[in-house]
Amino acid sequence: MPLVVLGSGALFNVVNAYLNGRWLFTLSPVRPDAWLWSAPFLIGVVLFAAGFVTHVLADRELRRLRRQSGGAYVVPRGPLFRLVSCPNYFGEMIEWTGWAIATLSWPGLVFALWTAANLVPRALKHHAWYHAKFVDYPPARKAIIPFVL
Numbered sequence: 001m002p003l004v005v006l007g008s009g010a011l012f013n014v015v016n017a018y019l020n021g022r023w024l025f026t027l028s029p030v031r032p033d034a035w036l037w038s039a040p041f042l043i044g045v046v047l048f049a050a051g052f053v054t055h056v057l058a059d060r061e062l063r064r065l066r067r068q069s070g071g072a073y074v075v076p077r078g079p080l081f082r083l084v085s086c087p088n089y090f091g092e093m094i095e096w097t098g099w100a101i102a103t104l105s106w107p108g109l110v111f112a113l114w115t116a117a118n119l120v121p122r123a124l125k126h127h128a129w130y131h132a133k134f135v136d137y138p139p140a141r142k143a144i145i146p147f148v149l
């Protein structure tokens, strides 16, 4: 991996963590305890948890495939990959969308948008590569958003 990619990833995470932490602990309005039972918080938490589970399971499946195939790339199968080529990216986008909704914050929204700006083009590229490499690649499978993209 080129060092510039490593450095950009580290820089992004430092800036992003600072903005979200700063907002949560010093800039955000003080919210009453009832906020924990409000619709945005509950919807955001459910989305975050669902995205997190999808993300982790999909990454785990890719690592398992990699070990099993002796380092070669293969067509991922199974429930998570039935609808999209990159369920790990889809899960991560859902996670940070949930975070943005649960915190109702500008840094949360920016985080969700940057994540999508990063992962959507990446998924489209992965998807095109799968189609170019595997003639029998499932034709109905989308790149990142089920039934849409």
Ligand SMILES: NC(=O)c1ccc[n+]([C@@H]2O[C@H](COP(=O)([O-])OP(=O)(O)OC[C@H]3O[C@@H](n4cnc5c(N)ncnc54)[C@H](OP(=O)(O)O)[C@@H]3O)[C@@H](O)[C@H]2O)c1
Pocket: 055, 059, 062, 063, 065, 066, 069, 072, 073, 074, 075, 076, 088, 089, 092, 114, 115, 118, 119, 122
């Ligand atoms: N928040 C953000 O902006 C952001 C940005 C980038 C990544 N991420 C997260 O970082 C994690 C890793 O990202 P990534 O882009 O490296 O994911 P990836 O391209 O899906 O690859 C994950 C791992 O699986 C292997 N792999 C992928 N497809 C395979 C296949 N068909 N057969 C066998 N092995 C396969 C990859 O091998 P190779 O390394 O050889 O390709 C890699 O080791 C993900 O959880 C992603 O969501 C987040």
